[in-house]
């Protein structure tokens with residue numbers, strides 16, 4: 001009895017010291033969160049140049065794991081974060097793939113060397129990534145809330161003879177000395193003097209800007225006589241994970257794209273164009289102060305469940321994006337933050353963060369085959385090329401097990417043991 005009392009006094013003392021932490025942090029500690037920071041292979045940029053490279057078999061945590069977050073930013077050789085007005089981070093994406101273990105059998109048996117392991121969503125040929133962000137990367141949460149996790153490294157998943165590896169694509173544009181920084185980041189074809197795309201196809205006359213004009217090794221126009229050194233840069237990324245266990249509830253990744261009009265158009269195959277163009281508003285709308293471009297589409301969610309996380313992706317000019325259920329209810333709205341300074345993470349006129357949605361578990365439900373509405377708003381104060389309107393959501397299919405009854409005491413005041421402690425008892 002005496003020992004129990006001592007134990008409780010100690011525990012109360014302990015709990016009062018950790019009490020200010022949110023419950024989430026307690027859960028995390030209970031589950032032994034692990035974290036590691038890596039560098040991508042180096043890429044090299046000079047003023048105006050573009051790097052859009054795919055790095056296969058990048059350093060990544062190995063084993064059967066629950067992916068909890070992925071944060072990334074561009075740094076220089078000394079590990080110093082580089083601001084967006086010097087190196088604009090158009091995007092990075094991270095995606096698993098299955099690599100053939102024995103490459104000699106590739107030639108003999110005509111097996112593919114790599115099979116991309118896409119997310120569970122909605123676009124068939126594009127946007128297969130697990131995570132992906134752009135300029136907003138420094139202030140956008142990627143944390144998968146407890147008790148959820150993205151399952152990776154399950155040894156049963158790769159086809160026979162293959163193993164899971166990871167690829168990262170980094171698309172960065174150096175705008176030091178650019179005659180039109182925004183134009184370079186929006187990939188305006190005339191600034192790049194591009195008439196033929198990466199694959200040798202002629203670019204249509206009405207295509208003014210976008211990814212077809214700022215592919216790897218292209219060059220945006222820089223002021224005459226501007227000198228800037230060749231820079232060696234890296235994507236520095238931090239992965240956070242837990243070992244996979246029954247305590248983790250798996251979530252599926254779905255990425256919705258406002259440019260996919262296949263469902264409203266009555267077509268059977270999804271057609272996610274990834275990018276679109278915002279036209280400058282008419283003088284009439286400008287007079288009425290209505291320079292907002294609202295783009296809306298509908299896409300079908302294959303499998304329902306609980307929405308546990310949501311975030312949008314937009315480019316400069318973006319005013320926010322949202323996703324709604326079939327009855328119009330709001331599932332998630334995500335609003336950009338613009339910087340107002342010079343330093344990395346606060347660059348004026350760039351989107352430096354997007355707000356995220358963490359619904360109370362079980363409070364936002366979606367059903368199998370539900371038709372969702374995607375909305376993306378941009379300022380049409382001026383024209384924008386190559387903009388994006390994506391909505392990324394995580395959905396837990398499995399019903400959550402009922403929580404164990406809490407272990408509570410009434411002395412000296414009413415209090416309960418945190419669930420991570422009682423669950424391990």
Ligand SMILES: *[C@@H]1O[C@H](CO)[C@@H](O)[C@H](O)[C@H]1NC(C)=O
Pocket residue numbers: 102103104105108109
């Ligand atoms: C790789 O595949 C080739 C051809 O299928 C086979 O002859 C060889 O034994 C394999 N090597 C290993 C290490 O499995």
Ligand SMILES: *[C@@H]1O[C@H](CO)[C@@H](O)[C@H](O)[C@H]1NC(C)=O
Pocket residue numbers: 193
């Ligand atoms: C633009 O490209 C064309 C050919 O593609 C080339 O002849 C011309 O010199 C280029 N102009 C500039 C300013 O680089």
Ligand SMILES: *[C@@H]1O[C@H](CO)[C@@H](O)[C@H](O)[C@H]1NC(C)=O
Pocket residue numbers: 292294319320321322333334375376377
């Ligand atoms: C988008 O714009 C429309 C029309 O102004 C507005 O009703 C809606 O709330 C906006 N959505 C977001 C996410 O900003």
